[in-house]
Amino acid sequence: MKLRQPGWYRAAAFIFAAAVFSFGLSWIVRSAYGHGHYTHYVEVESILLIGMIAMPLAFLVGLGCFDYWFYWASGRPTRPEDHSSHGATSWKDYFRPNTDHKVIGIQYTVHSFFFLFVGGLMAMLMRAELAQPGRQFVDSNTFNGLFSVHASILIFLFIIPVFAGLANFVLPLMIGAPDMAFPRLNALSFWLLPCAGVLMLASFFAPGGSFASGWTAYAPLSTTAPLGQMFFTIAVQFAGASSIATALNFLVTIITMRAPGMSFFRMPLLAWANFSTSLLVVIATPFIAASQFFVLLDYALGWHFFDADKGGDPLMYQHVFWFYSHPAVYIMMLPGFGIVSEVLAVKSRKPIFGYRMMAFSLLAIVVLGFTVWAHHMFVSGMQSWIRIPMMITTAIIAVPTGIKIFSWLATLWRGVIRLDTPMLWAMGFLTMFTCGGISGVMLSMVPLDIHVSDTYFIVAHIHYVLFGGSLFTIFAGVYYWFPKMTGRMFDERLGKLHFWTTFVFFNATFAPMHIIGVNGMPRRVADYADQFATWNLVISLASFGLGLSSLIFAYNMVASWRGGARASSNPWRALTLEWQVSSPPPVFNFDQVPTVVGGPYEYGVPGAVHGIFGPAAPAEAKATPAGSHTQPTTE
């Protein structure tokens, strides 16, 4: 019986059962409160609300994400560990809960890129609408929905998970672990994401339109909005749960599963970056979960967390929200720092300059990241004295970031630079992220922030940071590890074409936004004053070019995966462990446990090796500054 086996059939049946359950629960509770057979549309609303929580959970159970734990919890014999859910032999294996970190990494990455294209299409629609003043394609409500869903999807379903995906694939390989610490939790983390994504997209079909209060969902707009708002409120819970579970998994994996000899200061910087990011996620993400639960209670049950007339406080929403969402900016950036460190060192054939400072600056950003949330609220009406300490901490966070930029520049210096696709993206990242960082420092200055907050200057800044910053590093990483993930080489010429078209159109799209922002165009508007018409037309045209350039990437990835040249195990001659195994790697990563004997970036050091395979021979550690302080531990 297919319905008794975990899988898509059972998931569909469970979703149906959850829908019935939602209807029943709503009906019973409403009857108990004396509503009887009352058939006002509000009832549909309560059914949908319960369904939004029940149906994704039922889907996960039906798919089999919880099976092992249920068996274990009920005391039934768990199935013997036959590794049947490990590894992938056909494309179908990517559509079930898989416990292999490499499969999960690819699931995450492909899934995230799907949402990148969806979010990008929404941006195209918005730019089409904004190409001219007045109304052309969509009405105000749809427009507000478009930018809200665009931002939410790209933040919660693209940038954050795609980094988790890349790290999922390479991080255990890099630190010499056979898998992540909690493979089943890892599978669950991934399958929570489509639930969030489907919810967010489904909100377009909600009565009253999709959620339209921006990805920030400020109360009281969000607590008084139509039902579509709840799709965001609940979707964020699923995306957040996924992040937290993944982050815990990374933390435990990094702390406990490093190969013999892999001390913290012999870890590749990508591992450091994900360690720092995971700390941020674990501490910060519960705050957005809390803020959205408050909104849910206000909306659905008439509580008054944010209702000023009844003693609630709309400013509290912003404080709690930004206590997550500011660190989230670094959640979306630190893993990219890790990727760029890998690419730059390998492609310049030089050790990372100031390895330890690079690691410490990551931790400094983590700590400082928690002290700056109120800089989003300089004009929010909060008490004015907070602005000063927040201005100073915000400005100072540029120092560790600057250390990283300068160290990367020093890494480039006197290297033997291979200007191939991953390197172009990494170098493009250096310049574009600097641009976003500079406008960030400008924004930290309260007097200027008063003028430009909530304008297109902010839109420009956030896109320079998240597109020119995060997305460029993501492209660098995808190209860099493509041979390892697929066992094929990508098309170098298409890759370069993709970089240059993206780079040019990216700047043509977002640079003018600085100008119209300072000149007084507010953000999140479906229409604008005629004086901004020319620049908006330029921006819209450039943005279509930017959209088209991503098609080159999509074609390159699909075509190369199907028919690219076979990749050797180490096409970049890198030292880190993931390149010392075959492409793609064997199911349990290493046929022999590696022993780490030196730093990860010892390019130019004669005879340097990062790790050796085979029995932990009394290998002599290379005395290098990055790896000299510990001897390999033997187990």
Added chain:
Amino acid sequence: MIVVGLIASAVGIAIGLLIDWFPTVGSKQAHKIDTFWDVLIICSVPVFVLVTTVVLFAARDFRMRPGQENLDGPPIHGNTKLEIVWTTIPAVMLVALCAYALITLSDIEKAPAAGNERQITATGQQFAWTFQYNEGGKKFSSTQLYVPINESVKFNVKTDDVLHDFWVPAWRMKIDAVPGITTHYRVTPDKLTGPAGYPVVCAELCGLGHAFMRSTAHVLSKAAYAAWVTKMTTAAAPAAPAGGGGQTAAVDGKTLFTKGETSTGATACGGCHKLADAGTVGGVGPDLTTAIKGKDAAFIKTSILDPNAEITPGFDKGIMPANYGQLLSPAEVDALVKYLQEVAAK
């Protein structure tokens, strides 16, 4: 490379200073903020140029040549002195900028040294601004903002519903309107406006009509402001416009519907409503082509003056501003009703 970097910085700074970034400088505060921006440009451009130049020169000078396929760079692991330098210099620069920002902030928020400060309450509602004045003990309100030149005005910003943000770009200052509290800022306008005035914008997403929540600010000479106040406090009409003038001519309902009444800031109906006859395509409110079909004049008039009295199914209460009764003169309302009734009867 250093020479190229210096030249590029100089050129970059020159361009940064030459670009006309800001809208009109319309207040004392604006001057300080614009100067602050120039300082930021001067500090920022060299940082960007430094990074870009190093990247470009590295790409040019250290690019792998044929025959170097197996070559590695020198194993330089770090340089403590260099790292201290590039930690200290940015830190000092940033602290200096913060200090300057602090001084500028206290300057632009300082109360005037002497004399009474004019207080105007700006109230946001979805999706319109109302300004309440208290002149010589008389209270009145308007939907366009009028202030005298060279006098400090303290704005008390409130909201009737959700968050809004009161912003006049020409004055550079903005603050959120937050339910439950009153927020403040002050400006000293120092430039007269023509009849067009300055745009007033809502900068905080407030719902469907956010993009259309605009108004106009007029900076008048002291005499003109006094005359306007007199007119406002003596006139029978609650919000007679100043400097408008043109509405005594025969009112054309269709023009009102498509263009709006600019002197009081009454937004055009067509901005939100679709109406085939007028050729408007707004989608925020109900499609009037069908919504008013066969309705009588009384219904149409009520719907304009008290939009919440009857709501078209599928739309929410409170989206349409309920202040058209104040924005439009009775003659204008009648003209609009007449026009719409003609359409409805077709």
